[in-house]
Amino acid sequence: MLNVAVIGTGNIGKIHTNWYAQNPNAKLVALCDMIPESVDPVAQQYGVPAYYDVEQMLAKEEIDAVSVATAGEENGGHHYEPAMAALRAGKHVLVEKPISNNIEHARELVRTAKENGLLLGVNLNHRFTPAAARAKQLQTDGQLGDVLFVNMALWINNPNESSPWFHMRALHSHSIDVMRYFGGPIRRVQAFMHKAPGRNTWSNASVNVQFASGAVGHLTGSYDASMHHPIERCEVAGANGRFVIENVYQRLEFFPRKSPEKLVVENPIMGGMGNFNETFKNRIDRFVEQVAAGGPLDGSGEEGLAAQEVIEGAIRSWENGTIEEVNG
C-alpha cells in the first residue's frame, strides 16, 4: 500500500485526490494547501488531515509519495518549492505539468530525484490513454516501421494573458511529450508565433522539430480555439503505415502502407474512457503501480524536462529567428 498526499487542492489537486482515493493500492493520508478554505472541505470530504504548510505535513505524516498540483507563473512557477521539499524529505513525486516554467528549476528537480534515488513523474496525462497504448503497440510490433514524420496539433481556449510565453510553457508539455513518445528525443527546433487580435501572449505557434533519429515533426498550437470541438490530433507516419489519434482518446486509425484496409479503434461507449478526467486516473494509477514496483516511471521527470527544453528552444528560435539545438 502506497501512502500518498496531495499538495495544492485547486481544481486539478482535487482530481488527483479523487483518483488516489479510488486506487486500491494507494492510501490517501493527508492534503495540503496554503489556503485553508481550499483544503479544509476536501480534507473533510476524504476524512484525512489538512495541512497549510508542506514541511509540517512531511514531518508529521508517514508518506511515500506526493502529487504536487500547485500552479503559479505559467502554471508551473509554484511547483519547485513543494516538489523539492518532498524530494529532500525522501518522497517520490508526481508533479503537474509543466514540471516547472523555469528550466533551471526543472533541471534541478530531475537532478535531485536522481541523486537521491527517488522517482519523479510528471502528469503528462495526454499519452495515458488506450488509444495511445494501442498506437504504441503498433509501433513496438513493427507495424508502423521507422518513424518518418509526426504531425501534432493541440488547440484549446485559454484567455490567460499573464505572460508572453504562457501558451508555450503552460500547454505544450503535453503535445511535445506525445510527439517524443512516438518520435523519440528531439534535437532541433524552429518556431513561428502569432498573437490573436487583442492578445498580448503568443497564443498561436507553429513549431518544427527534427528528432534525433532524423525524422521530422510539426506542432500547431493555439490558446484561441474552441472547447466544443476536438482539442488534439496526433498523426505519426512510419515506413510501414501511418496512424492518427483523434482527440486524445476518441479514435485511433491506422493506415497500412501496403493495404487498402485500415484499422479503426473507437473509444467504446461501454468500458471506454468517459471523459478527459479519466486520463488523470490512468496516469495516477500507473504512477502508483510503478512507484510500488520501484520504477522506472512512464512520463518521468526526465521526459517532462525534455519537453520543456524543446519549448525553451522554440521560444529562443522565435525571439532570435534561429534554428535551435536542444537536448529534448
Ligand SMILES: NC(=O)c1ccc[n+]([C@@H]2O[C@H](COP(=O)([O-])OP(=O)(O)OC[C@H]3O[C@@H](n4cnc5c(N)ncnc54)[C@H](O)[C@@H]3O)[C@@H](O)[C@H]2O)c1
Ligand atoms: N494535466 C492536465 O491535463 C492539466 C490540466 C489543467 C491544469 N493542469 C495543471 O495543474 C496545476 C494546478 O492547476 P489548478 O488549476 O488546479 O491551479 P489552482 O490555482 O486552482 O490550484 C493550485 C493550488 O495550489 C496551492 N498552492 C500553491 N503553492 C502552494 C504551496 N507551496 N503549498 C501548498 N499549496 C500551494 C494554491 O493555494 C492553490 O489552491 C497547474 O500546474 C496546471 O498546469 C494540468
